[in-house]
Amino acid sequence: MKDENPVRTARRRSKRAEQGRCLLCGRRKPIELHHPVGKNHDPPFVVPLCLACHVLATENLRIANVDMRYEPNASERVKRSLNASAVFLEMLADAQRRWAALLHSQSTNEDQTDNNQNRRRK
Numbered sequence: 001m002k003d004e005n006p007v008r009t010a011r012r013r014s015k016r017a018e019q020g021r022c023l024l025c026g027r028r029k030p031i032e033l034h035h036p037v038g039k040n041h042d043p044p045f046v047v048p049l050c051l052a053c054h055v056l057a058t059e060n061l062r063i064a065n066v067d068m069r070y071e072p073n074a075s076e077r078v079k080r081s082l083n084a085s086a087v088f089l090e091m092l093a094d095a096q097r098r099w100a101a102l103l104h105s106q107s108t109n110e111d112q113t114d115n116n117q118n119r120r121r122k
Contacts, residue, residue, distance in 0.1 A: 022050035036088035040070035
């Protein structure tokens with residue numbers, strides 16, 4: 001995919017790094033750069049993760065039996081890269097489910113608070 005505006009893309013990446021937040025849990029520093037498809041497969045593709053999430057991402061790759069070593073065969077390298085990406089996307093999906101549940105519980109709590117305040121006014 002062609003980057004239509006590389007300057008804007010670079011700015012967004014820079015801001016994310018400057019925020020010092022984990023992409024998965026939102027924790028602040030210490031942040032490490034994780035290669036979701038493997039540094040041997042696509043070195044510039046990195047995401048900021050806290051130490052705990054980075055360890056978990058690496059462990060998930062191990063559990064999934066994804067070989068992250070360099071592979072000279074392009075077809076095999078793409079296969080490894082796609083498997084690594086799938087493992088990371090599963091982690092991201094889990095994080096999004098947690099965020100949705102958190103927003104839902106906050107919304108429910110706010111609704112209950114509003115209902116209680118309305119009852120007191122009556």
